[in-house]
Amino acid sequence: AVVSTQSTGDSLRSKNEALERALGEVQALKSEIRHSNQPSGYLVDSIKKRDEQIGKLRKEMEGLREGCEELKAERKKLQIEKEDLVSDLEKALKNSDRLKDLRQRVEKKIHMTDRIQPRPVVFTKEKLVS
Numbered sequence: 001a002v003v004s005t006q007s008t009g010d011s012l013r014s015k016n017e018a019l020e021r022a023l024g025e026v027q028a029l030k031s032e033i034r035h036s037n038q039p040s041g042y043l044v045d046s047i048k049k050r051d052e053q054i055g056k057l058r059k060e061m062e063g064l065r066e067g068c069e070e071l072k073a074e075r076k077k078l079q080i081e082k083e084d085l086v087s088d089l090e091k092a093l094k095n096s097d098r099l100k101d102l103r104q105r106v107e108k109k110i111h112m113t114d115r116i117q118p119r120p121v122v123f124t125k126e127k128l129v130s
Contacts (some may be wrong), residue, residue: 035042
């Protein structure tokens with residue numbers, strides 16, 4: 001008796017679920033029938049709305065394209081500036097190396113001339129006797 005009650009309950013549940021699915025399908029079909037019976041104005045309005053959306057999206061896309069082109073031009077300009085700065089930096093580093101070399105040469109010459117110069121003569125107040 002218990003088993004048959006469970007199977008009867010399961011059977012009722014499955015039939016209830018099938019009935020609910022069928023009711024959902026009926027509601028969907030009724031909705032489709034209502035829309036198919038509407039005048040063509042509904043379709044025209046829906047097409048107009050889509051056309052407006054498409055127009056807005058096209059304008060937005062055009063604006064984005066223009067923005068992209070501006071960014072490309074700015075990037076190209078910045079790339080050229082970067083290359084110029086790199087070139088200037090390389091020149092500055094070369095000049096720095098040259099200045100360093102010249103400084104070393106001058107310091108070397110100064111030290112060499114210090115050794116070659118005669119000692120200074122010290123004069124006193126005494127008169128020289130001849």
